[in-house]
Amino acid sequence: MSDASSPASTARNIMALVTDSWSTNADRVVMRYTDPADDWIDVTGRQAREHVDAVAKGLIARGIGPGDTVGIMCRTRFEWTVLDLALWSAGAIPVPVYxxxxxxxxxxxxxxxxxxTLFVETEAHAELARKxxxxxESPLTAIEVIDKGALDALKAEGASVTDAELEARRTAAGPEDLATIIYTSGTTGRPxxxxxxxxxxxxxxxxxHEELRDVLFEDGASTVMFLTLAHSLARLVEVALVASGTVMGFCPDPAKLVPYxxxxxxxxxxxxxxxxxxxxxxxEQKAAAGGKVKxxxxxxxxxxxYSKALDTPQGPSTALTLRHRIAHRLVLHKIVNVLGGNGHWAISGSAPLGERLGHFYRGLGLVVLEGYGLTETNAASHVNRPSRSKIGTVGKPLPGIEVKIADDGEILLRGPSLFAGYHHNPEATAASSxxxxxMTGDIGVEDEDGYLTITGRKKELIVTAGGKNVAPAMLEDRLRAYPLVSQCVVVGDGKPFIAALITLDAEALPGWLRAKGLPEMTVAEASKDATVREHLDRAVERTNKAVSRAESIRKxxxxxxxxxxxxxxxxxxxxxxxxxVIADFHERIEDLYASGPTS
Structure with a gap:
């Protein structure tokens, strides 16, 4: 069992963290968003507070009271965060909706x-909400459209609300008071x-802040937020960034992420x-198109x-250091520039990154701090530290989190940052502990230093007809790392061998085909092409090297x-x-087992 003592927090509530940061950074840029021409607009700490206070006053004037739940259905943009913080300032409980x-x-x-009351981004969202x-029987009575000036209207309505009234609302909530309800994304039933x-x-x-000080408090610390703020990870990061003064840029459209x-x-x-x-x-595809894939x-x-050598006692050799320097000058610096040219830290979550990519990016000079957590753990329970990152693990527990591995391998957690139960669902709350x-439902192992490695999901464990327990996540993650593969679902529960359903990455396909000297094909054509299948076979073979024969993908x-x-x-x-997937593709799965394995 591993544990870490809880850090002291003197902040009474979330907005106390935020307003302290804005006071410290009153004249510094703390947020940036883009105009229609995609030019960045800077927002200082003072300006951010002015925006949030004005909207919060409007909410108060509108009659939204302490403890009221208010929905936000919007892409990740400046207005999302303003509204989120304004609702907390007014004493309300913001509830994200994807x-x-x-x-x-x-x-x-x-x-x-x-x-x-539900705030939505677009008229299309409003139409869904009006239905x-x-x-x-629906409690929903007010639908406000951000694109139609909902926040500006609130600012105008709140002009008569005094600073004293707002301050009383902002400081009223205490540590035990509900801040938000975040609905799980529902992979196993109703959220x-x-x-x-x-x-x-x-x-x-x-x-x-204590553990990632080098990342969040360095001079010029900044990040582009494009992960949906309806998800617990982005929501936690939002609060941590605003409270640290890290400059947060908003990217509502992931298609614009690279240019942003x-x-x-x-x-x-x-x-x-x-x-x-x-x-x-x-x-890789760009290099292939230019005849430089080798x-x-x-x-x-x-x-x-080079990255792997950093983890050895002797470090990189002189020859490797020279080769790495040449590789950086010829190729690697171009990838660094795609990411803005200034990035040296990265945080990855939601799924395993894999050792190959972890080492590749560290070899570029970008240290990926992989982490782990669930909505119930307030998004994060573990993360690798800047001072020591073990690639392939999700790091050590964050302060205050205690960890125990059950006899069956399930990861058990407790600590003050964990959730206060499921809303209106005492049965599920009782069953979760x-x-x-x-009880996280994930299985994993801790090493002697307390670094955690996730090996699978307890409910997803496959038991073959031969009685072999197989965690599909490792196979799926490794196969999905192949450039041509988009998604993978490993099957085999009660079956004589392990098999998989895979999908091809339609965006990557054209470049992959050019790199292999193959003609253009549709996904359907590629799925039957002998050369494509040969490369997929090899990808499966490489994936299978990580497991025993009984656990390997045979078809x-x-x-x-x-x-x-x-x-x-x-x-x-x-x-x-x-x-x-398993229900809808039941017949396809059965067809896989109609004859014996192909390997």
Whole structure:
């Protein structure tokens, strides 16, 4: 069992952290957002407080009172954070709703959280919400559209509210008071509302600031926020960044992330593994298009070898150091420039990054601090530290988090940053813990230094007909790292061998084909092409090297339509909804087992 003592937090609530930071950084830029021409607009600490205070006064004038739940359905943009902080300033409880949510999902969240007012980004969102509000049983009565000036209207309405009244609201909430309800993305059924208190945030942020001081408090610290703020990780990061004074730029459209990186030049890259994979793949394809794929792969190998050597007692040899320097000058610096040229820290979460990419990026000079957590742990329980990062692990527990590995390998956690239970669901709350420990549902191992490695999901463990327990996550993550593969679902529960459904990355396919000297093909054509299948076979063989024969993928099927948020096979946080994939592709899976394995 590992544990870390809780840091002291003197802040009464979230807004105490925020206003202290804004006072310290009154004349410094703390946020940036873009105008229609994609030029950055700077916001100082003083200006940020003015925006938030004005909107908070409008909320008070509108009649939103302490403890009222208010929904936010919007992409990650400046207005999201202003509204979030304004609601906390007014004493209300903001409840995020994914901007990709359907009417039925909006209906469930607004009903369960008793939301009467919902702020949405667009008129299209408003139409979905109005369908919900038309039901006489829905609590939803007010739908405000941000794109139609909802925040400006609030500022105008709040002109008569005094500073004293706002201050009384802002300081009223204490550590035990509910700060937000964040609904899980629902990979295993109806989303559950996770209740997080002000104390859950203030203690957690104090610990994050303590452990990541080199990242968040260095001169010029900055990051581009593009992960959805409806997700617990981005929400925690939002509070931690605002409270530290790290400059936060907003990127509502992920398609613009690369150009925004180029003009923003962040010191910190906050992303999920898929982003790091796509940057690598895009660089490889660009090199291939220019006839330089061999030199790219040579340079990538130098980066990986150099990073691995950093973990040895003797360090990189003189010859390796020279090769790495040449690789950086010829190739690697171009990838650094794609990420803005100023990044030297990265935080990756949501899924395993993999050792290959971890070493590759560290070889570029970008230290990826991989972490782990769940919504119930207020997004993060573990993270690698700037002073010592073990690639392939999710790091050590954050301050205040105690860890125990159960006899069956399940990761158990407890500490002051963990959630206060599920909203209106005492049965699920009781079922989530045992003897005071939160049962994460994930399985993992700790090394002698307390660094945690996630090996799978307890509920996803596959038991083959031969009685072999197989954790599909390791196989899926390794196979998904191949540039041509988009998604992978490993199957085999009760079956004689392990198999997999995979989808091809339609964006990566054209460049991959050019690099291999192959003609243009559709995904359907590529799925049947002998050369493509040969390379997929090799990718599966490499994946299987990490496991025993009984755990290896013996057969696979290419599914033509990718798994996406739009078709319901991915959650908004980009996790595969395994149960739905397995149910909808039941016949395809059975066909895999109609004959014996191919390997």
């Amino acid at each position: 901007d990709t949510s359907s009417s039925s999902q909006i209906d469930w969240i607004t009903s369960d959280a008793n939301i009467t 919900v509000a038309s039901d006489t 559950k509302g996770v209740r997080l208190t002000h104390g859950n945030y203030t203690v957690h942020v104090a610990g994050i 990186m180029g003009t923003f030049k962040p010191t910190l890259i906050l992303a999920v593994p898929r982003v790091f994979e796509k940057v690598y793949t895009a660089a 030199i790219f792969r040579w340079a990538a190998k130098q980066a990986i070898d 045992h003897d005071g420990w939160f 696979y099927e290419v599914v033509l339509d990718d798994f996406t948020i739009a078709n319901g096979y991915l959650t908004p946080s980009l996790k595969v909804v395994r149960s739905r």
